[in-house]
Amino acid sequence: MSGFSSRVEQVSISGIREVFEAAGEDAINLGLGQPDFPTPEHAREAAIEAIRSGATDAYTSNKGTRELREAIAGKTDRDNGYSVDPEDVVATAGGSEALHIAIEAHVDVGEEVLIPDPGFVSYDALTHIAGGTPVPVDLREDLTLDPADVEAAITDDTAMFVVNSPANPTGAVQSEEDMREFARIADEHDVVCLSDEVYERIVFDGEHHSPMKFADTDNVVVVNACSKTYSMTGWRLGWVTASERRIERMLRVHQYGQACAAAPSQFAAEAALSGPQDVVDEMVGAFAERRDVLLDGLADMGLETPTPQGAFYAMPRVPEGWVEEVIDRGVVVVPGEAFGDNGAGHARISYAVDVETLKEALEAMGAATRAVS
Numbered sequence: 001m002s003g004f005s006s007r008v009e010q011v012s013i014s015g016i017r018e019v020f021e022a023a024g025e026d027a028i029n030l031g032l033g034q035p036d037f038p039t040p041e042h043a044r045e046a047a048i049e050a051i052r053s054g055a056t057d058a059y060t061s062n063k064g065t066r067e068l069r070e071a072i073a074g075k076t077d078r079d080n081g082y083s084v085d086p087e088d089v090v091a092t093a094g095g096s097e098a099l100h101i102a103i104e105a106h107v108d109v110g111e112e113v114l115i116p117d118p119g120f121v122s123y124d125a126l127t128h129i130a131g132g133t134p135v136p137v138d139l140r141e142d143l144t145l146d147p148a149d150v151e152a153a154i155t156d157d158t159a160m161f162v163v164n165s166p167a168n169p170t171g172a173v174q175s176e177e178d179m180r181e182f183a184r185i186a187d188e189h190d191v192v193c194l195s196d197e198v199y200e201r202i203v204f205d206g207e208h209h210s211p212m213k214f215a216d217t218d219n220v221v222v223v224n225a226c227s228k229t230y231s232m233t234g235w236r237l238g239w240v241t242a243s244e245r246r247i248e249r250m251l252r253v254h255q256y257g258q259a260c261a262a263a264p265s266q267f268a269a270e271a272a273l274s275g276p277q278d279v280v281d282e283m284v285g286a287f288a289e290r291r292d293v294l295l296d297g298l299a300d301m302g303l304e305t306p307t308p309q310g311a312f313y314a315m316p317r318v319p320e321g322w323v324e325e326v327i328d329r330g331v332v333v334v335p336g337e338a339f340g341d342n343g344a345g346h347a348r349i350s351y352a353v354d355v356e357t358l359k360e361a362l363e364a365m366g367a368a369t370r371a372v373s
Contacts, residue, residue, distance in 0.1 A: 064091025171308020
């Protein structure tokens with residue numbers, strides 16, 4: 001009898017998309033997880049030049065062009081304090097595919113993946129698609145992930161745990177001490193630490209640290225992308241870095257599902273990574289200003305919000321009915337439960353809009369707060 005796999009039946013359409021569909025066409029969208037800045041001009045031009053020259057007419061290497069992988073290695077030396085061999089990089093169709101191939105290659109049917117709760121929606125879904133079992137781990141009061149809680153949750157069935165810093169949906173940034181501990185846990189318990197670092201450059205307070213820098217074994221796998229740092233969400237260009245043996249297994253999944261990342265996007269990403277970085281600094285400065293406007297507005301409403309140290313999200317604690325009232329007033333926000341059971345009683349707000357639009361949205365939020373208080 002024709003039917004569907006049990007794996008896919010455990011996955012539903014993201015709650016984020018459901019909110020978008022419920023909102024009106026003229027709504028202010030504070031639910032969208034993408035920067036509102038243009039892709040850097042030099043990245044666009046690199047893609048255009050490659051298209052005109054015919055360089056994008058054929059498949060690239062499954063791993064991506066050598067030049068792109070060298071640019072990723074150079075970026076890692078520049079930004080992360082450790083080195084990556086270009087051979088140990090796979091360019092992917094966005095960070096989403098990088099997460100997918102990492103989980104598929106390392107998680108067997110029935111094995112556990114420890115994920116932050118609340119956390120990015122893909123961790124739970126991709127674990128199910130791989131036949132694994134997601135195990136939510138509660139966050140601290142400041143919405144960071146406690147290494148002690150991760151270590152306590154590890155069982156004989158645990159294959160992987162996920163670390164996301166700066167984090168979606170919380171904007172939380174893990175400390176250097178936390179990242180050292182995550183690396184130690186991966187080493188000592190012989191489990192994979194999957195580090196999602198897609199927002200690594202968008203940090204306002206403190207610094208980004210990767211557990212890869214502190215690992216003594218090859219049990220850390222890092223996922224990254226151009227999507228957020230260079231406002232290239234539509235280009236769908238990410239990558240995964242790991243040891244040679246882990247890259248070889250992930251490449252097996254990638255080559256059959258994707259063959260290679262889109263060639264024009266690879267040329268654009270190479271230019272973005274190796275070209276001028278001042279556009280990133282300007283974007284981060286704008287996000288920092290918007291964060292402060294949002295936090296002040298939420299505080300004036302009496303809403304408690306852990307201060308996001310990175311990314312472009314805030315996750316205030318909100319009264320019952322608040323999200324619906326805000327959406328009814330023409331502002332899209334995402335209910336916290338879309339990101340896990342512990343997200344209940346929160347809302348995720350993206351401040352990837354200009355300050356004037358954000359202030360308009362805050363007026364609607366204030367009215368909604370008064371209506372449900």
